[in-house]
Amino acid sequence: MSATAPLKIVAVSAGLSSPSSTRLLADRLAGAARERLEAGQDRRVDVRVVELRDLAVDIANNLVTGFPPRALKEAVEAVTEADGLIAVTPVFTASYSGLFKSFFDLIDHTALTGKPVVLAATGGTARHSLVLEHALRPLFAYLRAVTLPTSVYAASEDWGSSGDEYTEGLPSRIQRAGGELASAVLGRTVSGASGAPGPDDGEDVVVPFEQQLAGLRLD
Amino acid sequence: MQFGIFTVGDVTTDPTTGRAPSEHERIKATIEIALKAEEVGLDVFATGEHHNPPFVPSSPTTTLGYVAARTEKLILSTSTTLITTNDPVKIAEDYATLQHLADGRVDLMMGRGNTGPVYPWFGKDIRQGIPMAIENYALLHRLWREDVVDWEGKFRTPLQSFTATPRPLDGVPPFVWHGSIRSPEIAEQAAYYGDGFFHNNIFWPMEHTEKMVRLYRRRFAHYGHGTEEQAIVGLGGQVFMRKNSQDAVREFRPYFDNAPVYGHGPSLEDFTEQTPLTVGSPQEVIERTLTFRESVGDYQRQLFLMDHAGLPLKTVLEQLDILGEEVVPVLREEFARLRPAGVPESPVHPAVTAAREAAAAIKATSAASVTEEV
Numbered sequence: 001m002s003a004t005a006p007l008k009i010v011a012v013s014a015g016l017s018s019p020s021s022t023r024l025l026a027d028r029l030a031g032a033a034r035e036r037l038e039a040g041q042d043r044r045v046d047v048r049v050v051e052l053r054d055l056a057v058d059i060a061n062n063l064v065t066g067f068p069p070r071a072l073k074e075a076v077e078a079v080t081e082a083d084g085l086i087a088v089t090p091v092f093t094a095s096y097s098g099l100f101k102s103f104f105d106l107i108d109h110t111a112l113t114g115k116p117v118v119l120a121a122t123g124g125t126a127r128h129s130l131v132l133e134h135a136l137r138p139l140f141a142y143l144r145a146v147t148l149p150t151s152v153y154a155a156s157e158d159w160g161s162s163g164d165e166y167t168e169g170l171p172s173r174i175q176r177a178g179g180e181l182a183s184a185v186l187g188r189t190v191s192g193a194s195g196a197p198g199p200d201d202g203e204d205v206v207v208p209f210e211q212q213l214a215g216l217r218l219d
Numbered sequence: 220m221q222f223g224i225f226t227v228g229d230v231t232t233d234p235t236t237g238r239a240p241s242e243h244e245r246i247k248a249t250i251e252i253a254l255k256a257e258e259v260g261l262d263v264f265a266t267g268e269h270h271n272p273p274f275v276p277s278s279p280t281t282t283l284g285y286v287a288a289r290t291e292k293l294i295l296s297t298s299t300t301l302i303t304t305n306d307p308v309k310i311a312e313d314y315a316t317l318q319h320l321a322d323g324r325v326d327l328m329m330g331r332g333n334t335g336p337v338y339p340w341f342g343k344d345i346r347q348g349i350p351m352a353i354e355n356y357a358l359l360h361r362l363w364r365e366d367v368v369d370w371e372g373k374f375r376t377p378l379q380s381f382t383a384t385p386r387p388l389d390g391v392p393p394f395v396w397h398g399s400i401r402s403p404e405i406a407e408q409a410a411y412y413g414d415g416f417f418h419n420n421i422f423w424p425m426e427h428t429e430k431m432v433r434l435y436r437r438r439f440a441h442y443g444h445g446t447e448e449q450a451i452v453g454l455g456g457q458v459f460m461r462k463n464s465q466d467a468v469r470e471f472r473p474y475f476d477n478a479p480v481y482g483h484g485p486s487l488e489d490f491t492e493q494t495p496l497t498v499g500s501p502q503e504v505i506e507r508t509l510t511f512r513e514s515v516g517d518y519q520r521q522l523f524l525m526d527h528a529g530l531p532l533k534t535v536l537e538q539l540d541i542l543g544e545e546v547v548p549v550l551r552e553e554f555a556r557l558r559p560a561g562v563p564e565s566p567v568h569p570a571v572t573a574a575r576e577a578a579a580a581i582k583a584t585s586a587a588s589v590t591e592e593v
Contacts, residue, residue: 065422065481066422206434207403209408212353212404
């Protein structure tokens, strides 16, 4: 990565209505991250939101055929190439939505290795807030992404209330998560991190045949 | 360049009638399809190998032996032979026998099989698929080239002073293709031995096929078998044709929409755009197929999948008539015209070449005698 290339923040929103509170939360988190990134260094910050609703049929088709249609391929590339990721899902039946999971099912399991991720979810009731910890965090742990400590849950009432004696309000939680993402992205651009290569990274990735044979201890 | 067909051997309900052929009907239909391939002038017939329903071809050399007895020119091949779950010793014996019976008209395509539960039925484990493909083929390669083999490996009992019989016809083993869609290890394996590489691209975007073939060509040259252009490449294809494009689309759509692999997924139009599937007039099939060489370079073998998704035998035979009479003759001419010098011909056994030369000589002699009589 060159020092002048823009920093890429990608937010994945699995909201289904338009406008949706899931999309709104994704936008707010991306905005908070952008603000902190722009304050901390000189590089431009590109924010892109991937709306899974627009890709719903492509996602289903990829599950059936095994390869992504063009728009989906491009969205997956945006996610895997992002410097920082924001993943937001509505809570459906006590977990992330099926569409959200299906999208991440289509990403190579090594492609998010080391990537900083903010986890976020929306729901009609605050009683589901731990879905972030018992569903989303294990999913991204499996993908070896670096999930940031602050995850953001927005229940319906959070949009119109401030914090209480136990919790900060939604805006300050968003600020905190955006700040954590910005710090992780800036730290990572120094240390670097990358996923393992897959077959589509193609031609330069090959284990020489002698080595494959040697692995079997054959003549 | 060789043109032919490959069959999976699935028993699939015809979605337009709700009727599925019996296994007996399907096996007999496979024979008729192979005979038709020879009749319409195709070069190759290849059968899959499967050991689970809804597929019938569990015993490919039985089927190919039967076809060999009833054909003269057709090259008999596989798509694919399971180099993982089969004992390489048995592959060596079966296909060498077939090679003798068919006077050299035999080659094979190695594949691994992607159905997990099948492996344990043969005492194997799918997680060892690639190592098994590598070890088993390394043994097979020796069994066909060395009269007496001492061998020890991970996946079968050791061999001491073992001779695989019969020896290959005239001491020349059947040509081997390695088929893989996604595994660079297999492209590498094909390149290492200087064998052929077949990419069954029918369900995949062409840019993926392009990458795999490029890797194989580059490694083929790396191992000193020739230039990248001299590597031996085969591709799949999938077509449905009628004189009028709209008729082809209308007739094929219910089969597409309910097909076992991609049915109930993308639209026919999307899938046609994203993969090599071509549904239309013979001319459209010709034009599409000619574009393949632009992606992978000039290649040696083009196999089409024609009998699948529950298409009735009558329709398949009609398709083969169109393929053999209207499409392949034009493709032969065009591919030959476009092919630069130095790109190798499709590999055939020397016995086949000799038989062809003998047939050509007889033809020339009789033509000459006809001339004399006049």
